[in-house]
Amino acid sequence: MSILFKTRVLFVLSLLCIAPLVKGQSSDFTTETEMLLNRLNLENAGLHVVSKQDNLEATGKELLKYYKKRSFVKHPVTEGSSDINISEKDKKWANDALKHVFVGQPAYPSHFCGDDIDWNSRPVPDNEWVWQLNRMYFWNAMGKVYAKTSDERFAKEWCAQLVDWTNKNPRDEAHKYAWRSIEAGIRGRSWTGLFHQFIKSEHFTPEVLVAFMNSCYEHAEFLMTTYSSGSNWALMEAEGMAFIAFTFPEFKNSQKWKSEAILRLNKEMSLQVNADGHQRELAMGYHIGSIGWFYRTYELAKLNGLESAFPASFINSLEKMCEVPMKLGLPDGTNAQFGDAWAGEPMQYSEKFKDWSDRFNRKDFLFLATGGTQGTAPEQKAYALEESGLYSLRSGWNKNAVSMVLKCGPNGGGHCQPDNGTFTLYAGGRTLMPDSGSYIYSGNPEGRKWFRQTKSHQTLTLNGENTQYDPKLLLWQPGEDLDILVVENAGYDQLTHRRSVFFVDKRYFVIVDEAIGKATGDIDLHFQLAPGNAVFDHNRFSVNSDFKEGWNVLVRTQKQKGLELSEEEGWVSFEYTKKEPRPAFRYRLKKTSAQQPVHFTTLVTPYEKEIPDIKVKLDTLSKVSHDHLQITVTENGKKRIVKYNL
Secondary structure, eight states, X not given: OOHHHHHHHHHHHHHHHHSOOOTTOOXXXXXXXXXXXXXXXXXXXXXXXXXXXXXXXXXXXXXXXXXXXOXXXXXXXXXXXXXXXXXXXXXXXXXXXXXXXXXXXXXXXOEEOXXXXXXXXXXXXXXHHHHHHTTTXXXXXXXXXXXXXXXXXXXXXXXXXXXXXXXXXXXXXXXXXXXXXXXXXXXXXXXXXXXXXXXXXXXXXXXXXXXXXXXXXXXXXXXXXXXXXXXXXXXXXXXXXXXXXXXXXXXXXXXXXXXXXXXHHHHHXXXXXXXXXXXXXXXXXXXXXXXXXXXXXXXXXXXXXXXXXXXXXXXXXXXXXXXXXXXXXXXTSOOOOXXXXXXXXXXXXXXXXXXXXXXXXXHHHHHHHTTTSSSOOOSOSEEEETTTXXXXXXXXXXXXXXXXXXXXXXXXXXXXXXXXXXXXXXXXXXXXXXXXXXXXXXXXXXXXXXHTSGGGSSSEEETTOOOOOOEEEEEEEOOSSEEEEEEEEEEETTEEXXXXXXXXXXXXEEEEEEEESSOOEXXXXXXXXXXXOEEEETTTTEEEEOOSXXXXXXXXXXXXXXXXXXXXXXXXXXXXXXXXXXXXXXXXXXXXXXXXXXXXXXXXXXXXXXXXOEEEEEOSOSSTTOSEEEEEEEETTEEEEEEEXX
C-alpha cells in the first residue's frame, strides 16, 4: 500500500469521526461505518474509489454502489434466480412477517413479536421456538416473494428488521439465545442469499449495508472460535463461515475463513460419514441435512472456481451419502424414523433425487425421483449398512412392496436412541409397525424421555431397563426367496440380545429373539403397531391390526411354558410436538437362573384381506447361543425348513 493511499484512508476515517451527520444517520452509524472500513481490504479492486471519498455520505453511497454493481462473486441465489418457486407457506410467512407475526419452531403457531420486535419472545416453554425464531425462516420467505414479485413492501420491512436485529442482538452473554453456533451458521448461509435478493432494492441503504456487513463479519469471526467436531453442528458452522467468506472476499479475513471452513468440511466428511455412507448420528433427517451442508458449500466453491479444494474422495463420499435414503427409505419414500427423525411425506426426496441423478449420472436416483416412470430401478432389494448397523429388506421397488428396515448400530450421540434390534415394517402402501419417533426436544422433558426408552421400541429388554450400545453383525445372507439377517446387541451386563430375521418368499418375516447370558429377571419382547384398532388373541399369543381397508399385520409368538402377553402404553410421533396413541404389547418370560435358555419365535406377516394360515416352530434350540438355528414354517398345510449356520 502506498504512503499516499494510506494517508487517504486515514483522512477518510478521521472525517468519519468529525463530519456532520447527514439526516437520518446517527453517531452509532458513523462508528459502525468506520468499523466496517477497517475490516475491508480497501486495496481490493473496485474498493479504491470508496477510500477516496471525503465525507460519510459519499463513502456509504460508493460502498453501496460497488455492491449493487458487483458481479464477479457467484452465489446459488444469483445463478438460480429464474427458478424461484413460491409455496403457499412462503406467501403466508412473508405476509405475516410484514406484521411482525413470525414463525419460530414451525410446529408451533406463528406469534406476534411486538411492534417493537422482541427477538427473545417465548410464546411456548420450548427453547426450540426462540432458537429457530433467530434462524429467520420468515426472512427466507420474504426474500423469495420479493425476488419473484419485486414488491417493495417486503424489501422495506426486511431492511428494517435486519437493522433492528443487529442493534438488539450484540454477541454477548445476554443474547446467547440468538448466538448459538448452529444459528450463527444457518444465518451465515441464508443471509448471503438474502443479500443478493434485496441488494437492488431502493430500501437497501448504506445504513442497511453497514449493519448487514458488520454482522456478517461478527458471524464469521464467531464461527472461527467454535468448532463442534463430530456433530452436524460443525457442518452448519463451516457452511455459514464459507458462505460469508465466498460472498464477501473484500473482508481482510475472508481467505482465512474460507480456508478454515473448507478444511473443516473435508475433515468432517471423514469423521462423520461412515464407510457405508450414513452420517454417524443415525437419524435420517440429520443425514439428509448433512448431505446439504456438505453439498452446498462444494457447489458454492465450484461456482467460484474453487472446486479443487475438495478432493475426489469427498465427492465419492457425498455420492454414497445420497444412496442412503434410497437403500433405507420405505417404498412410499417416507423414513423409518429411528432416533430424532420423522417419517415425513411420501416421495419427499423427489427433487433431491433428481438433483443427485443429474450430479452423479445415476439412473436409479432418477427412478426414485420420478416414481419409476424414468430411469432404472435399483438392482438390489436388500442392503446392509454394516458400520452404521442399518439393514433393509424389501420385496420390490413399487409403493405396495413389503419392506422392513432394522437397526442395530453404535451410539450415534444425542440424536440416537437406545433401541438396537428395533425395526419398522411397511406393506401395501402403509407403515404397519412404525418406530415410535422422538416427539419433542426441549419443551417437554418427560415426554421426550418416554420416547427414548428401549421398551418404546420393537426390541427386547431386561426388567424394562434401557440398553447399552454394543452391536455385532453375525450373518447377512440375502437371497432370491429367503433373506437372513442375524445381529446381536450386548445391551446389558451379562445379557446379550440376538435377533435372527428370516424374510420368507419376500412376503413375511420369522423373527427369533434370544436372551443370552447369566443375568436374570423379566425378559420382555416389545412390539408396537400403527395407530388404529388391534385384535388381541391371548390364547394364541397373537395380535393383529384391524384396518377395515388395505393391509394389516399379524404378530404371533410361538406358545411356550411361562409365556405372557400383555398390552403396554403405546405412542407414536410423526410430527414435532405431536403424538398419538397406538396399540403396543409385550411378550414376557421370566429368566430365573443363569443357565435358563430364553427365546421367542415370532411370525410377523403383513396381509391383505384374510389372515394367512402360517405357523412357525423353532426346531433346534435346546439352549441359547447355538451357531445354528432351524425353523419349520407351515403355510396352508405345506411345510418348509428355514435355517442358518453361523
